Amino acid sequence: MRVLAAMSGGVDSAVAAARLVDAGHDVTGVHLALSKNPLTYRSGARGCCSLEDSHDARRAADVLGIPFYVWDLSDRFDADVVTDFVDEYAAGRTPNPCLRCNEKIKFAAVLERGTALGFDAVATGHYARTRQVDGRVQLLRSREERKDQSYVLGVLNQAQLRRSIFPLGPDTSKAEVREEAAARGLYLARKPDSHDICFIPSGDTAGFLAGRLGEQAGAIVDDRGELVGTHAGAHRFTVGQRHGLHLSVPAADGRPRYVLEVSTVTNTVTVGPKELLAVSSLSGIRPTWTEVPVDGPWRGLAQWRAHSEPMPATIAASADGVQVDLDQPAHGIAPGQAVVYYDGDRVVGSATIARAAA
Amino acid sequence: MHGPRVFLDHAASSPVSAPVLAAMADAWGVPGNPSSLHTAGRAARRVLEQARESVAADLGAHPGEVILCSGGTEANNLALLGAAGADGRILVSAVEHPSVLEARRVLGERVGVLGVDAAGRVDPAGIAAAVGPATRLVSVMWVNNETGVVQPVAEVTAAAHAAGVWCHSDAVQAVGHLPVDFAGSGLDLLSLSAHKVGGPVGIGALLVRRGVRLAAPGFGGGQEAKLRSGTVPVALAVGLATALRLAVTRLSEESVRLAELGDRLRAGLAAVPGVRVNTTSPASPAIVNLTVDGTRADDLLMLLDAAGIDCSTGSACTAGVHQPSEVLLAMGRSLAEASGSLRFSFGPATTPGDIDAVLGALPAAVERARSAFAA
Numbered sequence: 136m137r138v139l140a141a142m143s144g145g146v147d148s149a150v151a152a153a154r155l156v157d158a159g160h161d162v163t164g165v166h167l168a169l170s171k172n173p174l175t176y177r178s179g180a181r182g183c184c185s186l187e188d189s190h191d192a193r194r195a196a197d198v199l200g201i202p203f204y205v206w207d208l209s210d211r212f213d214a215d216v217v218t219d220f221v222d223e224y225a226a227g228r229t230p231n232p233c234l235r236c237n238e239k240i241k242f243a244a245v246l247e248r249g250t251a252l253g254f255d256a257v258a259t260g261h262y263a264r265t266r267q268v269d270g271r272v273q274l275l276r277s278r279e280e281r282k283d284q285s286y287v288l289g290v291l292n293q294a295q296l297r298r299s300i301f302p303l304g305p306d307t308s309k310a311e312v313r314e315e316a317a318a319r320g321l322y323l324a325r326k327p328d329s330h331d332i333c334f335i336p337s338g339d340t341a342g343f344l345a346g347r348l349g350e351q352a353g354a355i356v357d358d359r360g361e362l363v364g365t366h367a368g369a370h371r372f373t374v375g376q377r378h379g380l381h382l383s384v385p386a387a388d389g390r391p392r393y394v395l396e397v398s399t400v401t402n403t404v405t406v407g408p409k410e411l412l413a414v415s416s417l418s419g420i421r422p423t424w425t426e427v428p429v430d431g432p433w434r435g436l437a438q439w440r441a442h443s444e445p446m447p448a449t450i451a452a453s454a455d456g457v458q459v460d461l462d463q464p465a466h467g468i469a470p471g472q473a474v475v476y477y478d479g480d481r482v483v484g485s486a487t488i489a490r491a492a493a
Numbered sequence: 494m495h496g497p498r499v500f501l502d503h504a505a506s507s508p509v510s511a512p513v514l515a516a517m518a519d520a521w522g523v524p525g526n527p528s529s530l531h532t533a534g535r536a537a538r539r540v541l542e543q544a545r546e547s548v549a550a551d552l553g554a555h556p557g558e559v560i561l562c563s564g565g566t567e568a569n570n571l572a573l574l575g576a577a578g579a580d581g582r583i584l585v586s587a588v589e590h591p592s593v594l595e596a597r598r599v600l601g602e603r604v605g606v607l608g609v610d611a612a613g614r615v616d617p618a619g620i621a622a623a624v625g626p627a628t629r630l631v632s633v634m635w636v637n638n639e640t641g642v643v644q645p646v647a648e649v650t651a652a653a654h655a656a657g658v659w660c661h662s663d664a665v666q667a668v669g670h671l672p673v674d675f676a677g678s679g680l681d682l683l684s685l686s687a688h689k690v691g692g693p694v695g696i697g698a699l700l701v702r703r704g705v706r707l708a709a710p711g712f713g714g715g716q717e718a719k720l721r722s723g724t725v726p727v728a729l730a731v732g733l734a735t736a737l738r739l740a741v742t743r744l745s746e747e748s749v750r751l752a753e754l755g756d757r758l759r760a761g762l763a764a765v766p767g768v769r770v771n772t773t774s775p776a777s778p779a780i781v782n783l784t785v786d787g788t789r790a791d792d793l794l795m796l797l798d799a800a801g802i803d804c805s806t807g808s809a810c811t812a813g814v815h816q817p818s819e820v821l822l823a824m825g826r827s828l829a830e831a832s833g834s835l836r837f838s839f840g841p842a843t844t845p846g847d848i849d850a851v852l853g854a855l856p857a858a859v860e861r862a863r864s865a866f867a868a
Binding site: 163166168189193202204205206207247248250251252253 | 795865
């Protein structure tokens with residue numbers, strides 16, 4: 136098989152490519168230049184689009200003896216991921232740009248270009264499993280729970296999954312990947328993991344958003360509408376946030392208060408006690424399905440962050456998307472997040488949370 | 494990856510030939526620093542100066558005019574920075590190699606740029622008006638490294654001299670492919686590199702006409718006429734001299750043969766729709782540059798690589814990302830045209846079979862690259 140291995144410059148994708156070579160595939164490495172400013176060097180923190188990462192990816196490909204190219208997808212990344220990220224925040228939502236990148240870039244733009252160039256599949260270093268059942272490709276969690284990345288792949292559809300390979304697959308642990316990289320003579324074996332948003336290397340999301348959207352001071356009110364403080368810009372807050380509120384009026388009962396809602400329309404941040412954060416009804420739009428759409432209602436598990444605990448829920452198709460009703464109320468669910476629903480370990484689909492209610 | 498590969502990127506680096514390797518193998522065995530006064534030093538110097546005289550003889554220069562350095566880039570840097578000095582201005586063409594054009598990074602506004610026509614050539618008549626009181630040097634390359642197009646060096650030199658300034662030419666892609674006679678050219682400065690003509694990477698030379706005084710941009714022991722410091726690598730100098738002698742000896746025969754290969758490629762390309770050849774006469778016989786409509790050059794390069802053919806996009810990369818050709822942009826081509834160009838460059842080992850291999854692989858590659866472009 137001719138496989139295009141997306142190589143970020145990190146240890147996971149390098150080992151993934153190496154395994155494909157071992158398996159006898161005709162492998163070509165490709166590094167995605169996503170930043171508009173690829174000459175930015177990062178020290179300490181790293182993402183997936185710095186110049187250093189590009190060098191590391193190329194060096195790994197050279198060690199593996201495979202062809203290697205850099206594809207400039209910075210325009211599409213800017214339009215489909217960065218601009219979307221900013222727009223979502225501007226609308227008071229909390230997006231996950233990694234899911235968006237998988238949906239629009241890695242398993243769309245790259246897959247399309249690769250297919251046109253004669254490749255049969257795209258491979259990445261994600262920790263997830265696939266298996267063929269009745270002619271369909273199922274997406275499953277990695278058995279390595281701590282590294283499982285099925286959540287960020289939850290936006291993929293059947294056409295994408297058919298042409299995707301995750302060689303770290305079933306149950307490799309991160310330690311094993313690092314060991315394997317060292318044994319293969321890949322010097323990036325000890326390279327630290329990336330955690331931050333790749334296009335915000337400083338980790339200062341609030342500062343990045345302030346630069347894009349500007350900042351306007353506004354009111355912080357409590358759940359009864361009383362003014363309890365002021366803020367320097369609504370984009371600095373996310374639902375569920377507790378620290379950094381600097382409220383001037385103490386709570387009557389002295390209990391900690393959390394961000395309940397961020398309204399960019401009125402530039403108001405609403406805070407309140409933790410119990411008001413609890414939601415159990417999620418309305419999702421833009422549903423995606425890994426195999427086929429499921430109308431339901433059906434019993435499954437819902438997850439809304441990359442490593443949040445999957446929660447039992449009843450899931451059903453709704454007029455404009457998907458309705459997810461959690462068995463137990465949960466805290467800190469923000470509009471804009473993706474909810475990914477599972478049947479056991481199998482990813483069924485995803486949707487973007489439009490509304491979360493008690 | 495499978496079977497014999499076709500290497501058509503000699504303009505990037507042409508493989509070292511067996512006689513050059515053999516000559517260098519002997520020379521690496523010569524001990525001593527050629528600047529030393531003792532017996533070993535004299536032995537090394539004897540070999541070095543013999544090489545220098547050989548280079549000078551093959552290029553119509555005096556041995557004292559040959560300033561050895563690390564290669565074409567350093568030679569160009571020496572020429573430009575050395576001529577500009579502390580307060581001088583220089584004029585360069587818009588299609589120069591980065592080792593000339595990027596003098597802007599150091600000299601800033603003291604670098605003026607001469608535009609080119611649609612074929613990529615400088616108009617010598619424009620030079621007089623562009624030269625100002627502080628201008629010291631005009632630099633126009635002999636052969637363009639991307640397109641192979643030959644500049645009107647004689648006319649440019651005459652115009653520079655008429656305006657009272659020196660003239661430099663980056664002849665890295667000309668030496669070994671076209672007759673180059675330094676004395677006859679009238680040039681004051683000329684750059685060359687060994688590895689473009691089958692010599693080793695790591696050595697080149699700046700020819701400096703006697704009487705031309707340059708400010709040394711670097712400092713050190715002052716080994717090369719106080720202009721370029723650093724111990725001169727004797728074996729590399731021998732490699733340069735040997736490669737140059739081979740190239741010059743077979744030049745007239747080889748230039749005919751390479752021109753025939755170029756014609757064979759052009760004739761075959763006529764059958765591929767949407768291909769435009771950017772290399773127009775007069776040009777180096779060793780380079781054919783073309784634009785393929787509706788493609789990304791890096792896709793074509795990848796597909797040809799997979800088909801066993803090494804060629805180049807000709808233009809630079811930033812962080813590995815293929816950039817549109819500044820040369821083609823300067824020639825007035827669109828961003829799309831400048832992003833879809835390929836360079837095939839020939840050398841002594843290139844055969845008609847290599848050209849046929851390209852013509853065999855290109856139609857399918859073009860078709861795929863077009864569908865990927867549209868995807």
